[in-house]
Amino acid sequence: MKIVLFTHPAFVGSQSMPRYAKMLADGMQQKGYEVLTWKPEPFFYKLPFSPIKKWLGYIDQYLVFPLKVKSRLKKCSKDTIFVFADQALGPWVPLVKTKPHIIHCHDFLALNSALGNVPENPTSGTGKIYQDFIRKGFSKGKHFISISKKTQDDLHELHEGSITSSVVCYNGLNREFKVLDAHSSRNSLDNFLNIDLSAGYVLHVGGNQFYKNRIGVIEIYDAWRATTDVVLPLLLVGAKPVDKLKVAYEKSLYKKDIHFVTGLEDQYINAAYSGATCLLFPSLDEGFGWPIAEAMACGCPVITTNRAPMKEILGSADFFLVERRPFEWVLAEEWSAKASNQITRIVNLSDAERQECITTGLESIKKFDTDLFLNQLEKQYQNILK
Known part of the structure; x- marks a missing residue:
């Protein structure tokens, strides 16, 4: 052939x-x-x-x-x-x-x-x-x-x-991902980015394509911070922010804790997933959804949209699902408030519950x-x- x-x-x-x-x-x-x-x-x-x-x-x-x-x-x-x-x-x-x-x-x-x-x-x-x-x-x-x-x-x-x-x-998966020690991963990334990540952080990985919903990521983060005393930074790893995303960032009351990370080398991507408290990935749509599989391979719980193909990629690891962001902006506030509850759920997981999430995710990625x-x-x- x-x-x-x-x-x-x-x-x-x-x-x-x-x-x-x-x-x-x-x-x-x-x-x-x-x-x-x-x-x-x-x-x-x-x-x-x-x-x-x-x-x-x-x-x-x-x-x-x-x-x-x-x-x-x-x-x-x-x-x-x-x-x-x-x-x-x-x-x-x-x-x-x-x-x-x-x-x-x-x-x-x-x-x-x-x-x-x-x-x-x-x-x-x-x-x-x-x-x-x-x-x-x-x-x-x-x-x-x-x-x-x-x-x-x-x-x-x-x-x-x-x-x-x-x-x-x-x-x-087109490169190797594995579960690394969370504290070591945070220290490594902390030193590289000069950001205090010792307590954990909310992670998003993706570009500026409309369906990646990066503005929705900030909306969910803002809604979560407004209802909690827990302070975890938000890292948006990927492309440089476009103007609309910059506007959402400037409006955020918590922008000092929101960080855009561009050009992150492969050696730190695995650490970014392994050290994260969760991956926040509320995409409007996807063809596949690489970051979901990558995060699970690194032992990172995933918050994503309750629709295909995101649920398909998660498999049985679909613990933390949110609805698709509504197109009508007047409904976005209610959506982000409800979606932010999933961050609270992950933050409050016991060690045993978190380990169950990790184990289930590792089982799900075997098909990739x-x-x-x-x-x-x-x-x-x-x-x-x-």
Whole structure:
């Protein structure tokens, strides 16, 4: 079996998708398969026309690259399977629709937004056209792998053709996480960040995507601090805050205890999870929800949203669930007050109760094993070739 892996071009600036594609390529190569990576290269994109750079990139992706693919296809042997690392690469699917192929699906947030199903994320007219272009492309595909049952359900609802095979293969954790001593982890992070974390802290890990609900994190934290004498800092680990998030921060009565941590190195990420009192992760939606699995692997209790795929990732470790933040801002105060009770519950856990949470979480993450994930992919790829 030979594998041609379609991936996003480097110039689109994605971070998670190249890592995912690399995991696929490295994993299949370690199993002894020849893997070729096909992706557009910048030509028009490199021209010095900054205002229309995105559109020049589209020329490279959807006019120039397909011509190169058609030429390369003539040299491919019959034992080749064409793998798309992301369903957003849908416009290229018709190029190989009559050949063995499979499409990895992550989330359909952008498409659902374009269809008006996500009021928090309105889409422009051109954005709606682009998402329809992607949808029509992946709808020509017949074989799919989804990273969660939620993603698979969305696929079946949004696919406009017929699907021959569709399976769920949970992602494997893409680096090692383990339970570290909480006090040692806090001391390590304390010294690195120069913040007093000795009593613990509330942790959030994520970017500025609308669905990460970082403003909601601050709202819940503020509501909790208003009802307790316990003082624990809030660490928001991830991207630099955008303007709307800065506004929420400036309005907080507890902003001196809210810290944005950017560029945290991998060696400290494990310590951040292990030393945290809890992970506060009230996402509006996800394709998977990596921080949930990572936190459980580090022995950190998780507060997250009572809906798929967050509950799916938690498995039996769903002790501390909150409702999805309402779109209507007038209801947000009631929501945050109710959600903040989960922080109080975790703070008041006995040692035995906390250990039970940790043990259950460690059991739940066993399904997120990289070797298991790659073995499932290999089997599915081989079945399609047959």
